[in-house]
Amino acid sequence: MGAFPTFRCLDGSAFDPDAPCPEMTDLPEWLAAEMGTEYTRMRSRQAFVYGAAFHLTDNERYLAWMRAGVARLRANAYEPDTGSAVSWWRDGVPGPEVGARTAQDLAYAELGRGIWRRARSRTTGGRLMERVIFTYVTAHYFSS
Secondary structure (H helix, E strand, C coil): CCCCCCCECCCCCECCCCCCCHHHCCCCHHHHCCCCEEEHHHHHHHHHHHHHHHHHHCCHHHHHHHHHHHHHHHHHCECCCCCCECCEEECCEEECCHHHCCHHHHHHHHHHHHHHHHHHCCCCCHHHHHHHHHHHHHHHCCCC
């Protein structure tokens, strides 16, 4: 638990290159080339969404998934010598070099940890934060 996939099928299942879902069988070349890459930002976004779902529903299942995702990020996504978030892994090798990582990737890497901090202190500004989370999730995840 917590090793969220970068790519998911429309039914929510993880992409399996040995048995691809129908919507991922005829991909443009640029996207097909990325299918073996795992992105920190995608994993962190999923931890964020589970945290938002917990805040909106109080369902402990979402809290457990968020915790697992954040634990996985802490254990694997941050380089011990620099503290920088890895942007991606290709064949298990992290990249790019620290100086080549984008502000966008670094910011997205913090989404999961940020919602985890919020979950630990739910009593501080709770209603406002829940409204912000609801607005963000509905605008960015459920509108497409």
